Amino acid sequence: MSQYGSPPEPRQPDPHQADPYAAANPYGQQAPYGATAQPGSPANPYAGAAGTKPTFGFGGYAGWFTRVGATLIDQILALVAGAPLWIGYAILLSNTETTTHADGTTTTDYSGSAAVPLSLVVIGALMSVAFYIWNVCIRQGRTGATVGKSVLAVRLVNTDMQPIGAGWSFLRSVLHVVDSICYIGYLWPIWDSRKQTFADKIMNTFVIHATAQEPRPY
Numbered sequence: 001m002s003q004y005g006s007p008p009e010p011r012q013p014d015p016h017q018a019d020p021y022a023a024a025n026p027y028g029q030q031a032p033y034g035a036t037a038q039p040g041s042p043a044n045p046y047a048g049a050a051g052t053k054p055t056f057g058f059g060g061y062a063g064w065f066t067r068v069g070a071t072l073i074d075q076i077l078a079l080v081a082g083a084p085l086w087i088g089y090a091i092l093l094s095n096t097e098t099t100t101h102a103d104g105t106t107t108t109d110y111s112g113s114a115a116v117p118l119s120l121v122v123i124g125a126l127m128s129v130a131f132y133i134w135n136v137c138i139r140q141g142r143t144g145a146t147v148g149k150s151v152l153a154v155r156l157v158n159t160d161m162q163p164i165g166a167g168w169s170f171l172r173s174v175l176h177v178v179d180s181i182c183y184i185g186y187l188w189p190i191w192d193s194r195k196q197t198f199a200d201k202i203m204n205t206f207v208i209h210a211t212a213q214e215p216r217p218y
Contacts, residue, residue: 056144056161057211061195062154064187067207073148074135081131085124091117136173141166144210155210164205175199 062070079086095112140146144155144163156172158164164172178198179185185198194206 054143054163056155056157056208058161059209059211062152062207062209063195064189066152066154067189067195070146070148070152070154073151074146077135077147078128078131082124082128084120085128088117088120088124091120137166137170141169149207153209154207156205156207157210158205161208164203168203168205172199172203172205175202178202 092110092114095114095117096108096110098106098108100106135146140149140156140163142163142165143150144157149155156164156169163169176185176197176199179188188197189195194200196206200206
């Protein structure tokens with residue numbers, strides 16, 4: 001067993017404790033993920049109270065190559081989302097001419113209208129930000145997975161085996177700046193017993209192979 005142990009198992013409800021929300025819920029108790037809905041429960045396994053999060057089973061920590069693969073998928077999709085930015089920037093460069101004079105000074109001249117390429121740059125920048133907010137903050141925060149993590153069947157969870165929420169997912173992405181110092185943090189999962197980066201250790205999060213049914217896609 002690792003010196004750190006494994007993340008705690010999902011918290012189980014106390015069968016002797018009354019459910020304070022049972023009286024307010026006219027649809028009965030919701031079946032857990034991966035289980036068949038019982039009579040009196042919603043037919044849709046994802047229907048339930050607002051803010052309900054799936055709880056995943058622990059199927060092992062995701063390895064370094066899996067995490068890198070998921071990141072590459074997300075980065076490729078981010079490049080596609082921001083394609084107008086690069087197209088607009090390329091147009092600006094192709095129509096820009098720099099002249100070096102005899103006295104060593106340089107002048108830069110732009111030929112043509114800059115309205116279209118500048119518009120593409122702005123649109124591409126906005127699309128890149130929107131994709132980041134949706135994929136990293138909202139989608140990963142709610143379901144435990146970016147698109148890349150979904151493709152490779154891994155999830156980002158806390159110690160309760162639940163998604164960490166949009167705000168914490170954003171904070172974790174910001175903390176990757178710690179991992180980028182000489183890239184040591186990004187390489188740390190190679191030898192770490194729980195496959196964590198420095199950002200994961202600070203946030204107490206884990207990237208795991210989840211054994212529960214996938215949550216509703218966003």
